[in-house]
Amino acid sequence: MPTSHPSGWAHADGALRGPHWLREPEDADALVPQLWSTTARKVDGVLHVGGRAVPDVVADVNTPAYLLDEDDFRGRARAFREAFADYDVYYAGKAFLCTTVARWVAEEGLLLDVCTGGELTVAERAGVDPARIGFHGNNKSHAELRRAVVAGVGRIIVDSFHEIERLAEVTRETGRTTSVMVRVTAGVEAHTHEYIATAHEDQKFGFSITGGDALEAVRRVLSEPGLDLRGLHSHIGSQIFDSSGFEVAARRVLALHARVADELGVTMPELDLGGGFGIAYTTQDDPSDPAQLATEITKIVDGECRALGIERPRLSVEPGRAIVGPSMCTVYTVGTVKEVALDGGARRTYVSVDGGMSDNIRTALYDADHSCTLASRRSAAAPVLTRVVGKHCEAGDVVVRDEFLPGDVAPGDLVAVPGTGAYCWSMASNYNHLLRPPVVAVRDGEVHVIVRRETEDDLLATDMGADQ
Structure with missing residues (x-):
């Protein structure tokens, strides 16, 4: 973890600054409303969409999952x-x-x-x-x-x-x-x-x-x-x-x-x-x-x-x-958190999630920027500049290049990325034989799977040697 500083983490020696437009938030737990669907809100630190707590929604469908605010x-x-x-x-x-x-x-x-x-x-x-x-x-x-x-x-x-x-x-x-x-x-x-x-x-x-x-x-x-x-x-x-x-x-x-x-x-x-x-x-x-x-x-x-x-x-x-685009977010589960030492004494925090470029190719293909938030709990930890990455065998497998997350983000936490309704599912792939995530519509507390998660049987359905 970077050395603490009275004026905040980003002022510490060797700290990474991120892009010029990204500002360290006063509360890394808070949502930026214009990035999210109209029903998205935090309740005791837990993200809710369409009147349902996100952890409850994904409990039945697992992660990664696209949540569509009807x-x-x-x-x-x-x-x-x-x-x-x-x-x-x-x-x-x-x-x-x-x-x-x-x-x-x-x-x-x-x-x-x-x-x-x-x-x-x-x-x-x-x-x-x-x-x-x-x-x-x-x-x-x-x-x-x-x-x-x-x-x-x-x-x-x-x-x-x-x-x-x-x-x-x-x-x-x-x-x-x-x-x-x-x-x-x-x-x-x-x-x-x-x-x-x-x-x-x-x-x-x-x-x-x-x-x-x-x-x-x-x-x-x-x-x-x-x-x-x-x-x-x-x-x-x-x-x-x-x-x-x-x-x-x-x-x-x-x-x-x-x-x-x-x-x-x-x-x-x-x-x-x-x-x-x-x-x-x-x-x-x-x-x-x-x-x-x-x-x-x-x-x-x-x-x-x-x-x-x-x-x-x-x-x-x-x-x-x-x-x-704004009507959908993608929810991931954190698998690992790793701090990497860089030149000049800086350290980058990598948060690896259970999806990646197979469900959101925009960062790799268009050099696009995304945001994210801790979705499953409240945190009082100071914000840390973080890079959210996927699980693919590819160095360019980046979901969110730069964002501040609470410094205590850990395996098992849920992280949600807003603005993933356009082209993410449409351009999703089976790279590394990952399964395409489901799309779950949420409205007034009701949850409906409108595109189910792929299964390994789906994956092998066109593999003509699979049954030999």
């Missing part, structure tokens, strides 16, 4: 529907999707965006009206497109010339017409990680506006009788906080929208501005609420439409992370 999810979905009342609001299923969540989305009046045949299967199994589904993806197969057309999916977002040809062939085979939007890249460098910035030119998604491919894609869609062109689709990336990126994208996409009307004589009725709205993972993040986003984006679009002398098309947005 009231919080539904509240955020309603907030987007109400704020964007004049828009079509699609929940981006890639953030997190299961049949229960698909039903919640439909019950709250949102549409659903999917991007693979597997996600479409979940939506169909949940009973979602196909007409309220949008189908994304940069490499949809002939079989996926045929299935979507036959099912009557509300719109298909085309992403390449090959896909336009493929989809046209499907409509000829089936004798059906399908609604289409053209995914375009607006040349916007969104201020986010390069892997989730999706509107700059040098990446796999969409047709370039500046290179002329977008206008050519519109021409080809219009030439196919089975394709009903609805409009353009733009998405600038994920975990975006600055509306200036949307302003540049709207200007360029609406300019193309107007050009199609002028040069091709077609007024497209719709425009999709995508999603990517950020959430607070740590105290350095300051996201906008849905009402603020709706006001800013509508003002941007209306201004551009006035400048171009065109009517505003029907708009749509696609929040995913902004709805489910």
